[in-house]
Amino acid sequence: MQTTTAPTQNISRRRRASYVPHYIALLVTGTLFLAPVAYMVAASLAPASKTLAGFEVFDVSQWGLHNYSGVSSSLSSDSTGHLWQFFAVSFTVTVAVVGLGLIVNSMAAYALSRLQWRGQKIILLSILMLLIVPFEAVAVPMFYLYNDARNTLWIQIVPFVGNALAIFLFYSFFSGIPRSIDEAALMDGAGPWKIFWRIIAPMSKPAYASVAILTFLTQWGSFLWPVLMISDPNLRPLPLQISVFAGQLPPAWGQVMAFGVLLVIPVIVVFLIFQRWFIEGVASSAVKG
Amino acid sequence: MATPAVLLLILFVAVPFVAAIGFSLYNVRLGDPRSPNFMGLEQYARILTDPDISAQFLSALLHNLIFAAVVVPVQTALALGLALLVKKSIPGVGIFRSLYFLPVVFPIALVAIIWRLILARGDQGLLNSALAFFSGGAFGAQDWLGSETTALASVIVLSIWQGCGFQMVILLAALQQVPGELYEAAELDRAGPWQRFLHVTLPGIKTTLVFVALYTMILSLRVFDQIYVLAKSGGGLNEGATRTVMYEAVTAAFDQNNIGRASAISVVFFVIVVILSLIQRRATRTQEG
Numbered sequence: 001m002q003t004t005t006a007p008t009q010n011i012s013r014r015r016r017a018s019y020v021p022h023y024i025a026l027l028v029t030g031t032l033f034l035a036p037v038a039y040m041v042a043a044s045l046a047p048a049s050k051t052l053a054g055f056e057v058f059d060v061s062q063w064g065l066h067n068y069s070g071v072s073s074s075l076s077s078d079s080t081g082h083l084w085q086f087f088a089v090s091f092t093v094t095v096a097v098v099g100l101g102l103i104v105n106s107m108a109a110y111a112l113s114r115l116q117w118r119g120q121k122i123i124l125l126s127i128l129m130l131l132i133v134p135f136e137a138v139a140v141p142m143f144y145l146y147n148d149a150r151n152t153l154w155i156q157i158v159p160f161v162g163n164a165l166a167i168f169l170f171y172s173f174f175s176g177i178p179r180s181i182d183e184a185a186l187m188d189g190a191g192p193w194k195i196f197w198r199i200i201a202p203m204s205k206p207a208y209a210s211v212a213i214l215t216f217l218t219q220w221g222s223f224l225w226p227v228l229m230i231s232d233p234n235l236r237p238l239p240l241q242i243s244v245f246a247g248q249l250p251p252a253w254g255q256v257m258a259f260g261v262l263l264v265i266p267v268i269v270v271f272l273i274f275q276r277w278f279i280e281g282v283a284s285s286a287v288k289g
Numbered sequence: 290m291a292t293p294a295v296l297l298l299i300l301f302v303a304v305p306f307v308a309a310i311g312f313s314l315y316n317v318r319l320g321d322p323r324s325p326n327f328m329g330l331e332q333y334a335r336i337l338t339d340p341d342i343s344a345q346f347l348s349a350l351l352h353n354l355i356f357a358a359v360v361v362p363v364q365t366a367l368a369l370g371l372a373l374l375v376k377k378s379i380p381g382v383g384i385f386r387s388l389y390f391l392p393v394v395f396p397i398a399l400v401a402i403i404w405r406l407i408l409a410r411g412d413q414g415l416l417n418s419a420l421a422f423f424s425g426g427a428f429g430a431q432d433w434l435g436s437e438t439t440a441l442a443s444v445i446v447l448s449i450w451q452g453c454g455f456q457m458v459i460l461l462a463a464l465q466q467v468p469g470e471l472y473e474a475a476e477l478d479r480a481g482p483w484q485r486f487l488h489v490t491l492p493g494i495k496t497t498l499v500f501v502a503l504y505t506m507i508l509s510l511r512v513f514d515q516i517y518v519l520a521k522s523g524g525g526l527n528e529g530a531t532r533t534v535m536y537e538a539v540t541a542a543f544d545q546n547n548i549g550r551a552s553a554i555s556v557v558f559f560v561i562v563v564i565l566s567l568i569q570r571r572a573t574r575t576q577e578g
Contacts, residue, residue, distance in 0.1 A: 019379055026374055026385045033388050036450065037395075039415060040403045052409050054418030108294035115290070123295060130302050132566045136511050136535050137559040138305035140542045140551040141312055145305060147319060162297025192290070221396030223514040224535075228543060239398040239514075246402045247522030253406060260399050267394040275387065279458050 044068070044257040051253040067258035074245075074255055081233030081241065087262075090237040093156045094219040098212050100161045106208065108162075109170030110196045114182060124171075130164040136224065143228045151232040160219065166211045173207035174200060209277040213270075220267055238263045309559075312552035319546050332553035346554065348529075349537045356445060356533070357509035364449045365502050368456035373490075375457075376464050386461075390454035397451055401518040404447040408433040410525065434519060440527035444515055452508065456501050460494065467493035496573050503569035507562055511535060534558050 038058075043051045045063040048070075050056045075083040111117070112124050142159065149155040177200060185195045201208075226240040236244065242263060246256045313332050315325035336346040375386040392400065407415045410432035417430040433443045471489045480488065491498075513535035519526035520536070534554060542551035 022374070022377065022379065026382070029371060029374065030385050030388050033392065033450070033454075036400075036403050036407060037391065039407060043406065052406065052411060052413045054413050054415060055422075057415075104294045104297065108291040111290035123291065126303075127298065130298060132563055133302055133306055133559070134507070134511055134562060136513065136538075137555050137562065138302060138309060140538050140548065140555045141305040141308040142301065143542055144312065144317065144319060144548045145308055158297070159301040162294045162301065164298060164302070167294060196290070217394060221398070223396065223398045223517075224539070227517065228539065239396045242402060243398050243518045243522040246405070246518070246524075249523070251523055256402060257406070260402060263399060264395055267396075268391070271391075271394045272387075279390070 040257050040260050043254060044261045046254065048252065048254040051257065067252075067254040068262075070252065071245075071255040071258045071262075074252065075241075079233065081236060083259075083262075085234055086236055086238050086241045089153070089156075089235055090220060090239075091266075092153065093222075093237060094216055096157045097160045097219045098215045100157075101163055101166055101215050102208055102212060104161055105163055105166035105211070106170045106201065106204070107196070109167045109174055110192075110200060112167070113171050113174040114179075114196075114200075115192055127164050127167055131168060133164075139224055139228060142225075146229075150229050151235055153235060155229055156222075156226065156235075156237065159225070160215075160222075163215070166215065169211055170204070170207055173204055177203060206277070206280065209274065210280055213274055213277050216270065217267070306559075309552045309555045312548050313550075313556050315549055317548040317552070319548060325549070328549065332549050333557070336550065336553055336557070345532070346534075346537055349532045349534050352441060352531060353510050353512065353533050355441060356448075356512060357506045359442075359445050360449060360452075360509050361502050361505050364453055364456060364505055365498065367449065368453050368501070369460050369498070371453065371457045372460040372464055376461060389457055392451045393454045395451060397448075397514040398518050400447055400451045401515040401524065402522070404443070404450075405434065405519055405524045408443055410435055432525075434524060434526045437527055437530045440530040444512075444519070444526075444531055448512065448515060452505075456505065459501055460497060463494040463497035464490070499572045500569065503565060503572065507565050507569070510558065510562060510565070513539065 042057040042063075044067050045065070046057040046059070046067075047062050047064070048067065050059070050062065056062075072083045075081060075086070108127075112120060112127075146155055146159075181199060181203075182195055185199055190198070221239055222237065223239045223243075226237050230236050230240060233241075233244075242256065242259050245259060246253075314328060314330070316328055316332075317325045335342045337343055371389050375382050375389070395403075409415070409417070410430065412418065412421065412430040414430070414433075416433065420428045421430070431439060433439050467490060471493070472485060475485045475489050512533045516526070516531055516533050516536045517539065518524060520528045520531070535558065538551045538554040538558065541547045541554060
């Protein structure tokens, strides 16, 4: 026994020593990635005069919440829009797009992967082709075609419910579920709707979670479409509003950073709770895409 | 069951897409009482060859290409480095994994505003004070976003900071699928870490690397939010040195009400994206088959 422990101890000591450069690399890169976030938080807490005063933003002794009360009083009239309202708009739009999208796209994917109907192959092929069309390519004609719906809530929601990538991800997942399961349910006299809602959908929680997360991220940060379609301060989503707020003269940078913190907290909370799905969703969308 | 999704995709992807091609052949304007004239390919000729008009569009295209030429190799290499760093299961590595991914959940409009403050041009801007501090005052304050030489580089840096974690997650998923036996075999053959990386890791993730590189290239073409925020919301960005194709399309449509030209720009943009997407599919498919 004596003879075998010595080399293993040696190895583990060597292993541990080899972690040191590894940790140094992690710490250096980690600091670079964290610095802008830390700066935003510090600048939101520092006195307004210190936002652009180099490292003084990190002087904890002067920190306070005045920028947060400042931003809520700056944004509290109908002409500027209300702080709570921007959150309400972003929240409504995001929840609606995610919720409706999950239902509509998973239904389509199920019909495409399981049911026999006329035109199925053509539709599937067309959806695969639509995967290539980025939203940016159709933003300008949409701006023209749907201009009458400017400054409405629904124009921020409806265009994003049907989503080729979501259909594709659901389709890939459903294709991996053995058909014997459907066939057994068919034998028991269940119709396609029942099979889908009672059996397939509950089995596909990972796919739903991944698509929900990806859609949530895209919608919460959506900027191009609101720029084109929303000028009414009472209907602006958060990313558009923060850019308007940052463009005011003179800019109240401390308040802008406080707004930034408030805007990003919901995403970070969701991210921390569903971290695994985030990462799996991103990875799966890429590997299959 | 597929009807709602198919209808939505027709209304909000297929129709606008066909409309883009249609609009680009006419001089369409919003709210124009006169009916639009047919111009044939005149819009395309203007943005690509007209001595007065094309310069701006071609410079925008060039900015996208420079962006891609820098971001694709740098971000892919950095993402691979980070993925290798967090692949090792050592204590605390999960924290760093989350840390690198954290900026991905930040809306890019907010990222632009945070960096606008970090890069502030006065000697009190965070980056300028840091550089002055570390160089002992030898390094003077730079106007990072305003100067023609550094404006695009600044946008590239903030874009990499935001997007790198996304690529890292994809590459990490690929790294974890490289069979461990291959590494063991390489160790038995006395291969050093560098040789293992060259002969085991790289071949094992080649397909994913190609995918990530081309995906990043397509993303580089779609850049819009950060340019718009920094140019229009008090960011002091040098517009001439950073305008991108999408920025051109939006300003043509929105500021100049020139839907025809904006549509032609969208179509050219789309053609480039399609070419890249087809290359991507071919490249990632041939290796699977």
